[in-house]
Amino acid sequence: MSPVLRVRDLRARYGGAEAVRGVSFDLEPGRALGVVGESGSGKTTLALSLLRLAEGAEVTGEITVAGTDVLAASEPELRRLRGGRIAMVFQDPLSSLDPYLRVGDQIAEVYRAHTGASRKAAAAKAVEVLDRVGVPDAPRRARAHPHELSGGMRQRALIAMALALEPRVLVADEPTTALDVTVQAQILDLLADLRAATGMALLLVSHDVGVVAGSTDEVLVMHEGRAVEHGPVRTVLREPRDAYTRGLLAAVPRLDASRARSGRAPSGRAASGPAAADPAEPLLRVRDLRREFASGPRPRRRAVRAVDGVTFDVRSGETLGIVGESGSGKTTLARLLVRLLEPTSGTVAFAGRALSGLPERRLRPVRRDLQMVFQDPGASLNPRRTAGDAIAEPLRVQGERDPERTARTLMERVGLDPARYGDHPHAFSGGQRQRIGIARALALRPRLLVCDEPVTSLDVSTQAQVLDLLAELQDELGLTMVFVSHDLAVVRQVSDRVAVMRDGRIVELADADAVFAAPRHPYTRELLSSVPALDPGGLTADGR
Amino acid sequence: MTWYLVRRLGAAVVVLVALSAIVYALFYLAPGDPAVLACGKGCGGERLAATQQKLGLDDPVPVQYWHFLEGIVAGRDYSAGPDVDHCAAPCLGYSFQTDQPVTALLLDRLPVSASLAIGSEILALLLGTSAGLLSALRRGRLTERVMTGVTLLGFSTPVFLIGLVLLMVFCASLRWLPFPVYVPLTEDPVQWARNLLLPWISLALIQAAVYARISRVGTLETLLEDHIRTFRAYGLRERQVIRRHALRGALTPLITLTAVEVAQIMTAAVLTETMFGLPGIGKLTVEAVNSVDLPVVVGVTVLAGIVVVVANTVADLLHAAVDPRVRIT
Numbered sequence: 118m119s120p121v122l123r124v125r126d127l128r129a130r131y132g133g134a135e136a137v138r139g140v141s142f143d144l145e146p147g148r149a150l151g152v153v154g155e156s157g158s159g160k161t162t163l164a165l166s167l168l169r170l171a172e173g174a175e176v177t178g179e180i181t182v183a184g185t186d187v188l189a190a191s192e193p194e195l196r197r198l199r200g201g202r203i204a205m206v207f208q209d210p211l212s213s214l215d216p217y218l219r220v221g222d223q224i225a226e227v228y229r230a231h232t233g234a235s236r237k238a239a240a241a242k243a244v245e246v247l248d249r250v251g252v253p254d255a256p257r258r259a260r261a262h263p264h265e266l267s268g269g270m271r272q273r274a275l276i277a278m279a280l281a282l283e284p285r286v287l288v289a290d291e292p293t294t295a296l297d298v299t300v301q302a303q304i305l306d307l308l309a310d311l312r313a314a315t316g317m318a319l320l321l322v323s324h325d326v327g328v329v330a331g332s333t334d335e336v337l338v339m340h341e342g343r344a345v346e347h348g349p350v351r352t353v354l355r356e357p358r359d360a361y362t363r364g365l366l367a368a369v370p371r372l373d374a375s376r377a378r379s380g381r382a383p384s385g386r387a388a389s390g391p392a393a394a395d396p397a398e399p400l401l402r403v404r405d406l407r408r409e410f411a412s413g414p415r416p417r418r419r420a421v422r423a424v425d426g427v428t429f430d431v432r433s434g435e436t437l438g439i440v441g442e443s444g445s446g447k448t449t450l451a452r453l454l455v456r457l458l459e460p461t462s463g464t465v466a467f468a469g470r471a472l473s474g475l476p477e478r479r480l481r482p483v484r485r486d487l488q489m490v491f492q493d494p495g496a497s498l499n500p501r502r503t504a505g506d507a508i509a510e511p512l513r514v515q516g517e518r519d520p521e522r523t524a525r526t527l528m529e530r531v532g533l534d535p536a537r538y539g540d541h542p543h544a545f546s547g548g549q550r551q552r553i554g555i556a557r558a559l560a561l562r563p564r565l566l567v568c569d570e571p572v573t574s575l576d577v578s579t580q581a582q583v584l585d586l587l588a589e590l591q592d593e594l595g596l597t598m599v600f601v602s603h604d605l606a607v608v609r610q611v612s613d614r615v616a617v618m619r620d621g622r623i624v625e626l627a628d629a630d631a632v633f634a635a636p637r638h639p640y641t642r643e644l645l646s647s648v649p650a651l652d653p654g655g656l657t658a659d660g661r
Numbered sequence: 662m663t664w665y666l667v668r669r670l671g672a673a674v675v676v677l678v679a680l681s682a683i684v685y686a687l688f689y690l691a692p693g694d695p696a697v698l699a700c701g702k703g704c705g706g707e708r709l710a711a712t713q714q715k716l717g718l719d720d721p722v723p724v725q726y727w728h729f730l731e732g733i734v735a736g737r738d739y740s741a742g743p744d745v746d747h748c749a750a751p752c753l754g755y756s757f758q759t760d761q762p763v764t765a766l767l768l769d770r771l772p773v774s775a776s777l778a779i780g781s782e783i784l785a786l787l788l789g790t791s792a793g794l795l796s797a798l799r800r801g802r803l804t805e806r807v808m809t810g811v812t813l814l815g816f817s818t819p820v821f822l823i824g825l826v827l828l829m830v831f832c833a834s835l836r837w838l839p840f841p842v843y844v845p846l847t848e849d850p851v852q853w854a855r856n857l858l859l860p861w862i863s864l865a866l867i868q869a870a871v872y873a874r875i876s877r878v879g880t881l882e883t884l885l886e887d888h889i890r891t892f893r894a895y896g897l898r899e900r901q902v903i904r905r906h907a908l909r910g911a912l913t914p915l916i917t918l919t920a921v922e923v924a925q926i927m928t929a930a931v932l933t934e935t936m937f938g939l940p941g942i943g944k945l946t947v948e949a950v951n952s953v954d955l956p957v958v959v960g961v962t963v964l965a966g967i968v969v970v971v972a973n974t975v976a977d978l979l980h981a982a983v984d985p986r987v988r989i990t
Contacts, residue, residue, distance in 0.1 A: 196898065199895060207887060212887035215892070216888070217984065227895040227896075231896060
C-alpha cells in the first residue's frame with residue numbers, strides 16, 4: 118500500500134538550534150506509528166511540522182500528506198489540508214478548546230469551514246461525532262462549554278472535531294498525558310477503534326513508552342532531534358539496538374518490578390535515633406481523618422468530602438505509597454499529614470503526639486520532623502530566591518548556626534554542585550529543581566518525609582535518578598516516607614505498603630506485592646488493567 | 662444571581678457608611694466651627710446660636726452623624742424656633758454657601774459629569790482598542806512602532822496640556838467649535854455633542870492610550886494560547902481565528918477597566934471640568950473644598966462611593982455575561 122504520509126529528511130530549526138535533525142518515515146493507511154522521546158527530543162516539533170504548525174521554525178525536507186506537498190502548499194491548499202486530510206489532537210484538552218464557546222459550536226465551525234455545510238447540518242454533525250466518540254448524552258454536551266466537561270470528555274470532543282472531517286492522518290501529541298490512567302485507557306481504545314473503523318493512519322506522540330507500546334504497530338525513538346531507532350514495536354521494545362533506547366526502557370518504572378527487585382530496597386532497616394525508641398508504636402497514626410471543602414454557589418453550598426474517614430499507620434522506617442486518580446483526595450491527605458491543612462475531624466498523631474489543634478507555636482518544633490516534597494519543583498520554589506537560600510531558609514527559621522554551610526553540604530548530598538548556591542531556580546533543569554526541593558525538605562533532618570507526586574513532572578530517566586536518590590537518602594537517614602502518586606508503577610517501586618484511594622477513602626491497603634499481584638478491590642483491579650503494558654508480548658503483571 | 666445582588670448591596674451599604682463616617686469625622690473634627698461657616702461672615706451672638714441649634718451642632722458628634730444617616734434614609738427637619746425646613750430623603754443637608762439642598766446640587770451636576778465620562782469612554786474604547794489591535798496584529802512592522810509611539814505620547818501628556826492645545830487650535834484659531842458651554846442633552850443633542858467634543862477628545866486620548874496597551878498585550882497573549890493553535894490546525898482562516906477566537910479573550914479585561922474609569926471620570930475629572938468650564942461634580946468638589954462647604958464635600962464623597970460601587974457591580978455582571986467560566990456567586 119502506498120503511504121498516506123511520507124516524510125524524508127525532515128529538519129526543523131529555531132534560530133540557531135536544530136530541534137529535528139533529519140527524520141524520515143512512511144505511514145500507511147490504517148497503520149499507527151508511535152513517536153517516543155523525552156522532553157526536548159524534538160517529537161512535538163516533528164508533529165507540528167507535519168501540519169506546518171511549528172511556529173518560528175524553519176522546516177526543510179519533504180512532507181507529503183495524501184499526495185500534497187505540505188511544505189510547498191499555498192495558503193488555501195494548506196487550509197484544506199489542515200483538518201481535512203491531516204488533523205491534530207493536542208495534549209491539554211482544556212486549553213485546546215476555546216473557553217468562550219460551546220463545544221458543539223466549535224466542532225460545527227470547523228466542519229462548516231471545510232464543507233460549507235449549513236449551520237443546521239453542521240450542528241447536527243457535531244452532535245453525531247460527539248456521540249460517535251462516546252460522549253454520553255451528546256446533544257446536551259454539545260451545548261456545554263469546555264470547562265463544564267471532564268478532561269476525558271474534552272479530549273473526546275477534540276477527537277470528535279478531527280473525526281468530523283474524516284482526515285486520512287490523525288496526529289495525536291501526548292493525547293493522554295493530562296488524563297488519569299482509566300480515562301487514558303478509554304481514549305487509547307477510542308483511537309484504536311476509530312483507526313479500525315475509518316482506516317485513518319495514526320501518529321501517536323508520547324513520552325510514555327507504555328502508551329505507545331500498546332497502541333501502535335511501529336515505534337520511532339527520538340533523541341536530540343534524531344530518530345535513533347525505528348522499527349516494529351515488538352522488536353524495538355524487546356531487542357533495542359540503540360544504547361539510548363536501552364537506557365530509556367530500563368528507566369521506565371514497571372508494574373511488575375517490586376521494591377526489592379528494582380534495587381531500591383534499603384539495606385539496613387533499623388532506623389537510628391529516638392525514632393526507633395519503640396518499634397511497636399507507629400511513627401504516624403491516622404484515625405478516621407476527614408476533610409471537607411465548601412463548594413458551589415452560596416447559599417446552597419455543599420460540603421465536598423475530599424478525605425472521607427481514612428485510618429492507617431505508618432511504621433518507622435517504612436515507605437507507604439498512596440495511589441489514586443485525580444480527585445481521589447490523595448494530595449489533601451498528604452497535606453493533612455504534615456498539617457498544612459486542618460482536618461474537619463479525626464486525628465493525626467506523630468510519634469504519639471496529636472497534631473490536630475496544636476497551636477502553631479507548639480507545632481513549630483514538631484514541624485522539623487515533618488517535611489514535604491512537592492509536585493511541581495518549578496512552582497514550589499520562589500523564583501526570586503537562589504537555590505541555596507531556598508535550602509537554607511528552614512534552617513534559618515529554626516535557628517541553625519551556620520545555615521549556608523549546611524545548605525552547601527546538603528546540595529552536595531543530593532547531587533547538586535554547591536558552587537551553584539547563588540543560582541536561581543530557572544537556571545536548573547526540572548530534575549535538579551526537584552533535588553533542591555528534596556534538599557530543602559531534608560535540611561532539618563526530618564523523621565517523616567511526605568512526597569506529593571515528586572517525579573510526575575520529570576522525564577523517565579530523570580525520574581529514575583530522583584527515585585534512586587530518595588531511596589538512598591531514606592536508607593542513610595532512616596527516613597519514614599509517605600509517597601503519593603498517580604503512577605502505579607512508580608509507587609510499586611518505592612513502597613513497602615500501598616494504599617489505594619478513591620473518592621476520599623482508602624479502598625485497599627496492603628503490602629505492595631500483595632496489592633499489585635493479587636488486588637482484592639475491584640477498583641484496584643480496574644486501575645491495574647488500565648496501565649498500558651510496556652511489553653506488547655504480554656510479560657506484564659496483569660498478564661495482558 | 663439574586664444572592665449575589667443581595668450580597669453586593671449589603672457590601673455597598675457597609676462601604677458607604679464607613680466612607681461617610683470617615684469623611685464626616687474628618688471635617689467636623691477639624692478646626693473651625695461649622696456653625697460659623699454655615700452662618701457666614703460677621704455672624705455672632707443669637708444668630709450663631711440659632712444656626713447651631715438648627716443644624717443640631719450642639720449635639721455630640723455621634724448623634725449628629727446619626728441624624729445625618731437618618732436624613733439620607735428618611736429625610737429630616739431643620740428647625741430653629743417656629744420655622745421648620747423639611748429636607749426630603751435622601752437628605753444630605755444644605756450647602757453652607759448657597760443654602761441649596763446638597764442632593765439637588767449633586768443631581769444638577771451629575772448629568773454633566775456623566776455626559777463627559779460616558780462620551781469620552783466610548784471614544785477612548787474605539788480609539789484604544791483599534792490602535793491596540795492594529796499594533797498587535799501588525800507586530801514588528803512600522804504600524805506597530807508608530808502606534809506604540811503615539812500611545813506612549815498620549816499616556817504621558819497631561820490632560821490640561823492636550824485640552825489647552827485643543828482649545829487654542831479649534832476654538833481660538835480655527836474657530837470651528839465654540840468655547841465649551843454645557844448644553845443639556847435633552848435640550849439640544851447637537852449642541853450638547855458639539856460643546857462636549859473637545860473635553861471628550863482630551864480625556865479620551867489619555868484613556869485610549871491605556872486601552873491600547875491592554876488590548877495589545879491581551880491580543881498578543883491570546884494569540885499564543887493553545888486553542889488558537891487548535892483552530893489554525895483545523896484550517897480556519899486567520900481572519901476567522903482572530904475574530905471568533907482571539908478577540909473575546911483579548912478584550913474581556915477591558916470591561917472591568919472601563920467600568921472603573923467611568924466611575925473615576927464621573928467623580929474626579931477635576932482638571933478637565935475646570936479647564937473647559939463644565940459645571941460637573943469635579944468642579945463642584947473644588948469649589949466646595951475651597952470654601953469649606955462641608956455638607957457638599959460629604960455629599961460628593963458619598964456620591965462617588967455610590968458610583969464606584971455601581972460601576973464595579975455592572976462590570977462584574979458584564980464580565981460574567983461575556984465569560985462563561987465566570988460564575989456570579
